[in-house]
Amino acid sequence: MSFVVDPALPARRGIGRALLADPMGLAGLVIVVTFVAMALLAPWIAPYDPIALDVKAKFLTPSAAHWAGTDHLGRDLLSRIIWGARLALGIAITSVGIAGVIGLVLGLVAGYGPRWLDSGLVLVFDSLSSLPMIFFALAVITVLGPGTLTLILVIVLVSFPAYARLIRTQTLTLAGADYILAERAMGARPGRIIFRHLLPNVVGPLVILICMDIPVVIMLEAGLSYLNLGVKPPSPSWGNILAEGYTSLRQAPHVVIVAGVPLVLATLGFTFLGEGLRDVLDPRGAGRRWA
């Protein structure tokens, strides 16, 4: 039973329809769904074992047997790209997901909790945000050593402060809204206010931000793997494939191209989808589009 009608909730109706009506959002959705499907179905759709070596067959150009050709160790590039999608999305979604949950909880606590706790948390958020991302990542990797778990940890640590700050700001704004004040005046407990009213209203912008961050994280993973600081070989990270392709750029340019295309597409897809979601979920944008 609700004491007060939440004015923000009705705006969320028709999100899917609105997204499909937006060409950019639709394109993003199609690309993202394709990559997610590729990642989920990798064991069944990859034509070869992505780490099986066949050095006699190295640098084969695309053909019927190897649609995307082979790399410097004769590994099938299409299979590596497909498995690479699983790795890239797995790392990106896992890390920003964890960061999102941490950011959500800490942001709500900071925004709705006591003042002293808010000040302490903001200090933590600001301290972490002030660290240059790439240098911070390099420092953590130097201490813990490269690897997938380290990579996820780095991304979580560099991402959650921004999410927490966003949620905190949203919470502070909403906490002073009339309907929240009315709830409090009618004796609603903090848990009810947070979970029933604040959480549904602050999650939208967080989803947009997370969606916009996924391509950044994919690029970060690829970049660190390219520098031998991310996913360890022979895992088929797109960054690893790019780095290995780069060393044979003259002999076999197709390797870099094959590794670059999914990276570009995934980045574009998540960006388009994020922008589409922003247009749909942002009240100002919504007003513009749904007028």
Next chain:
Amino acid sequence: MHWSTDRRGFLKTAGASLAAAAALPRFAWAAEGTTLRLRVMSDFQVLDPFGIIGELDDIIPRCTNVTLVRLGDMREGNQWRPWAAEKIEWLDDTRLAFTLRDGLKWTGDFGPVTAADVKFSFERIAGSDSAWAYQFEKLKEVEVIDDRNGVIHLTEPFAPFLIIALPYYGGHIVSQKAVEAAGGSYTTEIPAQCGPYLFDTWEQNQKVTLKANPDWTGEKPAFERVEFYIVTDDQAAQLAYEADAYDFTRVAVGAAAQLKGAMPDGAALIEAPGTRYAWLTINMNAEPLKDIRVRQAIQHAYDGQAVLDGAYDGLVARSTGVVPPTSGYARAQNLIARDVEKAKALLAEAGSEALELNLYALTDGTSQTIAQIIQANLAEAGITINIQPVEDAAYWALGDKTAGESYKSVELVLMNFAGGIDPTENLVWFRPDQIGIYNWSFFDNAEFEGLYQASTTEQDTEKRRAMFNKMEDLMEQSGGFIFICFEPYLALHDADLVPVILADGHPDPVAFRKA
């Protein structure tokens, strides 16, 4: 006469003049200020001959310090010639007399280069913990006759002394007064120089510049300045070469086929048998590798041909040790052949079926390719390999006992060393006293040491060959080594340049000439 011009006219005239000047072949070098530009793979760390480590560490002293003798190009048989010595000759089997050239003078008012400097330079390294102490292992003393004359006394006859000890590394002469004033050693600032070039500028990890030494009285080098560009990545280096960023660079083995098909304009390719030997170190002191059956399982699981095909395009054959085939002393074959089933059986016998090991390798493309092939080879036998890419500086600390305790437990390391002329120069690194220095396998074999000592004085070629072959047998039987290959030497240079490459595979800029 009335002469006038305007801005446009001036620019036209100036442009035409510059274009004409640039078109003259003799001006091509002048356009770059007679500067020799070389690409090297990593920055220097120590310039004191006592502690020099790698590529640029040794190339710079070749330019800023003198040695008694200097070697010629490795492709022309490593012929030696006197350098700081005006005259050098054996008085008998254990006495080598030298006379220093007149006019060799240290910078910084440290006076002329003297026989006392030679004595100081050699005797500070002999018997020390310097990596180059092996060069002076047979040194008894340097007797100073006068300022320019001295006699090197050996403890026993050692014919290769002249080419092992004197031309490079610890053979560089330093100023006794300057080094003592600097506290007995130095790192990146040379306290006194005497060579065809002087150290000029250093942009860390970017560039090192040397300038001609105005007080140099010896044969003038062909270039006024030498610039070293530090570019780790071979692919980037090749692209930069093609963009005329420098005049000489080593290139990756994998680039050979492409280069032969389409050489950059005005470039020439050096393709020569290399003296740089590559192998896999298996640290028998590391806990999981203490059982010889485990080490032998790794040796049996290794697929040498796959590595050669995958990382070296099949350009080289598998090596049978660290003694180069070109020396005439190499073994006929390895003792252990690939046998995955045997590897599995050995692991089962040792109770190490779920073995997981770390393999350290430099970040360059060739090293990473080899590492991945080894990873796949060993996976067939059930061994999980975690590849740990390591940057240059951290890499050399892996087996260094002065850098901590990790040298005792590092498991597998992909290694390659610059080779020498005499086989003892390559075998020296696997002696017991090199544990914690360059012997990262913890290979400690008394028979090996005895054979090493005997080989330094043995004059008979056949007997020496048998000794070297046996030493490599012992290395392989220990399970501490998998011999990979002698890496081919590939370099690109301007066709109007005559490079000189020494036996260690590094250039001697002083000897570079214009064609």
